[in-house]
Each structure stands twice: as C-alpha cells, then as structure tokens.
Amino acid sequence: MKLININRLSDSELKYMAEQEGIEDADSLDRTELIENLEEIYGGDASELDVDKKFVKTLIAKETETDALPGVRPLPDKFNDNEIQTILQDSAWAYVIWHISHATKEKILRNENVKIILRVIALKENNKKEESYQVEVGIDDTTWNIEFPWKGRNYEITLNAEIDGVLTTLATSPIETIPNVYVEDHPEILRNPETYKVLSSSLITNGGEYLAVDEVKQILSGNLT
C-alpha cells in the first residue's frame, strides 16, 4: 500500500510511523531519511504469507482403529447412472465428475470404434450454442479438469459417446456462469491513482505482497501507478 501525502506529515508523525514500522533509531533520523525509509518499507518486498493458519492444522489425532457400524458396506467405485457434474475450482476451471451406467457402458462397448468425449459449450445470453471445444477421455475415466476460457459466458458440458463418428449425448451438466470482471474490462479505472488506491490498498500487505489470487495480482500489477 502507498500512503498519500507522506510529505505533508509532521516530523513527529513520521517518527511515530517509523517506530511503528520497526525502523531502528527512528529518533536520530532526519525528515528526508524518515521519508526514504518509510517509502522503502511500503514499496519493499514482502515475505511469503500463510493465510491458512487454522486450528485444525495444529491438532493431533491418533488414527484410532474404529469399527464401522453394523451393516455398512464399502463405498461403491461407481454409480449406476448417466450423469455429469461440475464444481468450479476457480474463476476459469471446473472439476468435472461423471458416471456412465453399466447398461450404457455395455451397450457402447459393443462397438469397436468408440470414444468418450466431453464437449465444452460456451452459450450466448439466450443460451444458444456459440463456441465449443472437445476433450477425449478414457472409457474408465470419471473426472477431468476443464477450462472455461472466455469470461462473460455461460457454459455447459456434455458427456458423449462417439460411435463411428456419430456423437450421442449421455448427460449434460448444469450451466456454469463465468462473469466478467469490471476492473479487467475497464483498465482505465485503475489508472486513476485515487481509485487505484481505494480498490487496491486492502489487497496489498504493508510489505507490498499482493493477495495471493492470480487475477488480483495480474490486474493490479498491470496497473501500477
């Protein structure tokens, strides 16, 4: 973060700031040195951050052997239906899970030339198909990471069997929306130093470290004032 109007601060304010920032012998520094030191701190390199400092990270468990309750069975490897689900991992990637029922699998495997295809479809506002790309996966695969490459679109993913070049859709995912980011679409906003300060100052540590979110880093570092 950058402090505005640092030159307007009084000597005693600067000394107090220097003490708070851990500058040694702040009392003995003159005004120019104080400002230089403070500017260096605000612009300096930051150390690695760990925001996952959680209670559970410090806990101890013994891994006691605990019996299952009467009648329970191991979890099934697969589920017997045709389904595809998406879980957004971040603003561009989804973790995709699907199942193909035993009957469907048996039926499609009767053919020799079979491919399982995930089709990623970008939809227009009225949910009409606009652009798409495909990923070929294995018959026994059940998960994949899929990118939604364009912002401001809705997406659906279809699970398909391609038999002799003919695509048959087995299941369709729920629609996922990847919205636009205003400050990315309007970079001029951040070229205004005052706006940049308001929008960015809570996202950068005293040591100058950006919040560890790729998009935030990219947008802010591309618009440094």
Add this chain to the structure above:
Amino acid sequence: MLHAHLPFVRHPEYSKFIEEDWLNEAINECYLPLLRMFHKLRDEGVPFRLVFSISPTLNFMLRDPLLKERFLTYLNSRIELGEKEVVRTKNSPLENETARFYLNNAKENLNFYNNTCGTDILSAFNNLSNSGHLELITTTATHAYLPIYKNHPIAVNAQIETGIMSHAHTIDKELRGFWLPECGYYPGLETLLKRHQIEYTSVASHSFFLSRDFIKNGSYMPVKTPSGVHFFARDYRLTSLIWSATEGYPADEDYRDFYRDIGYDLPIEYIKDYIADPSYRVFTGFKYHAITGKTPDKRLYDISRANKKTEIHANNFLYNIISTGRSVEGNLDEDPIYTLSFDAELFGHWWFEGPSWLEKVIRLCAEKEDVRLTTPTEYIRSHSKIQTAQPAFSSWGKRGYSEVWVDNSSNSWLCKYTIKATEWMSELATRFPNQTSLKKRFLSQAARECLLAMASDWPFIMNNHTTEEYAKYRITAHLQNFYLVYDNMCKNAVNTEWLVTSERQNNIFPDLDYNIFNQNYLAHPSPVYTTDFSM
C-alpha cells in the same frame, strides 16, 4: 468478527478419545479465556461491539452432556498437572512463572465455567449478547463449504436452515448475520440467505475487486445485492498483520512457541496420566519456550516480555487502521469501515497471547476518538445509502477459490460421493415424504449423516495432510452410513441395529426433519424459528 468452529467429534464408544481433546483444548485455551476477557471489559464499563459466530457443531458439542463431563475431567487434569509443574519448575524462575500462569488460568477457567456459566458456555455468550457487546451469528449446519454444492440448492438450503434452527433454539436474540464457511461464496447464494431473513454476511477480500460491477468504495464499505443481503469484504491488508506467518504479530520471537510442549519433552511416565493414551504423545498445553527465531535452540518464554509485545502490537494495529483511513481519506463516500474477521481459535490456542492482544485493541478503540468497534447490523441501521452490487465467487482459502477443498489430489475423490449423497437424500425425501416412527427416524439419521459428510473440515485436513487418516475415516463412515439407509429404503427395509447405534453415536441435530431435503421444499416459505432448546 470472530468465527468459532470445530468439527463434530464425539465418540461415546470409547472412554477416552484423543480427537475429543480438540474441543477440550479450544474451550480451555480459547473460548473461556475470550469469554472471561469480554466479561471483564464489560464489568469495567469498556464499550465494545463484536460479532461472534458459533458454528452449529460447536454449539451442540458445548451442550452435549457427555462432552461436558469429559471437558471437566480434562480441565481438572490440567489443574493437577499444573500443580505438579509448579513444583517441578521451582528452581527455574521463568518456567515457574509460566507454570503458575497455566495453573491459575485453568483454575480461573474452572471457576468461570462452573460459577459464571453454570457449566453452560452458551449462557455466557447469551449474556454478552443480551448486553449488546456481542452479536451472535451462526453458519451452516456442519460447516459445509457451499460453492461445492452450488448446483444442489436443496442441500445448500438444508445446511443453512439446519444451522439457523440450531442457533434459534439456543441463542436468545434474533439472528441477523450468517458466516459463510471459509468465506465461500458464489453469486446466487444470497437468495437462500434472504429466504431465512439473513441481513448480512462476510466475504473474502477480492470478492469486491473481481466483481462484475464497479464497487467504487472498494472493501471500505459494504454492498448489498439486489436481494437485499449486505456483504462486507474482509480487509486482507489489516488481517494479514495477524495472519501472516512471517510478518504477522503472532510470529514475534517473544511470543510463546506452540510446538515445544512437555507432552513431547518430558518422560512419558510423568505425563501419562494427563493424556488420553499413554502410548501416544500429544500436546498437553504446558509450553515453556518462546518462538525465538528459526532455530531449535529456543529461549525460555518470558510472560512479562510477551505482555509488553502485545501492547506494542495492539498500538501498531490501531496505527495501521488509522493510517489506512488517512490514505483513502477524501476518496470514499463516507468514513471507511474495516471488516476484520478471524477464526476464534487463533486467539489463545495457536497465538497464546491473542486474547491479551485483543483486549488491548478493544481498550485502545474505547480510548480513541477516530476509531470505533462496530457490527454490520449497527452499520446497516445507520447507513441508508449502500451501493447495490454483486460480489464475485471467492473464498479465503489458498489462491482465493475452492482448490483447498477440491484439490485434484487428496480430497477431490470425495466430491462424487458427497454430491451423490445429497442427490440421493433428496430423492429419498421426495419418494418417502412425511414418514412416521421408525422410517422417519431412519430417514432423519440419513439426513444427519449426509450433512455430516458435507463438512469442510475433512477435505481441509486431507489437503493439509495433518490428521488425514482420521479425516478419511470420518467422512467415509458418514457416507457409508448414508448409503446404508439408501440401500435399505430402496428395499423398503429399516436396519434397526444400525439405526440405534448410529443415533447414539451421531446424535447431533436431534430434531432434524429429513423432509428438509424434499425436492419441493424450496417452493414453500421458510420456517418460523422458535426457541425450545432441544436442538
């Protein structure tokens, strides 16, 4: 905002269970010290207002008779060990002072727990809430990370509604805010919050910056969505003063080191009576070294030195708040509000001096004219012009989204099972609505197991590789339990032996009605929440 949460861990099938000490440690090291500090400040007339979130699993465990009894056993054993430690350390003044501190702390905790709380910790929270010092809120039933279930609104609603029910049955004042586990938010979630009359929640720092809308005041003011729910974005810079592993106050060399503990340093013969299993070394809470630096040669912890540091750090925190205000002065519509949210368990357990630091921050805020502690409710009531905007998908987890809970390695495999469980629970509730007697109990236990399997704690632990085996065991057990009900109900059968055992073991949310998972449930208005103290 302090958020207190622990996963549901309760093992009546064992006389002692190490993982139950998670709760005992948190009560002894965090919740009781914080409550004692809040009560002291109130008694002295120091004005303050904080939001305190209590998760439904923690809420239940704090009231569970078995776990309460086990906590008292744990606390008494800390006192007994403390007395031994005072004798053992008598020739080492610094260690002796620390041992006496631990002993006194445990005794004061016991006194507060018995006499002020009447062995009911929630009553002490209610007391502070009724006097206006704490605003109590809650979160999802089992701390489910909601973005995973975005496409399953019935399951998301079941988590939210069960959490709110649990709160309403135990907390006197009306609920206004809702903590999103791990600050996990996705656009659209607010419609389910609004359904339950929630007025505000908190989101991660970048949720505003990456919005599709231009949020002109950054995170220095809240926004409200068109549905009317208010969002407060956490201030990353200010909270990093505490969270940062290297820059943060808790990493100061004079503060107590967490890892050096007599549970590992002293002969097992000496500590065996104070740990759950003599064959397995664990932390005892008796620690005598300072962080010192990145060296194995730790110097002895000096309480008075650490205490002075909390004062310096409290002053520094206020300084940073004021200097931030100065840096954005004139560029905001109104004076800034800083959303500072932390896990409550940071204070006292991991950061031993945390409660003392927080007390000093509260006292400083009371003295200063230009800084004031407030709550989102108070802010909303006094500010009519709040920008309407849509926050972006986000969490406070690593890299800002969901990859801690869906990490492509240790925990992603769970998703297919937990999602399927929510779908099948919804199917069961829709196929077999309004059952009575044994089938109702059977289906409600399935709903309980489904909610427990959705907890964010287990994938988080697996991602961190800490107590991974226990996490795997727990989530697998809940899923297996759920699938047992599904298999049985598909055959129109009830496994009564399993039901009785499971109800005794996983007894959380005793009034849970499985119909909450019915596919048509969201077409009906939300329930009216009443107080009856049974949940």
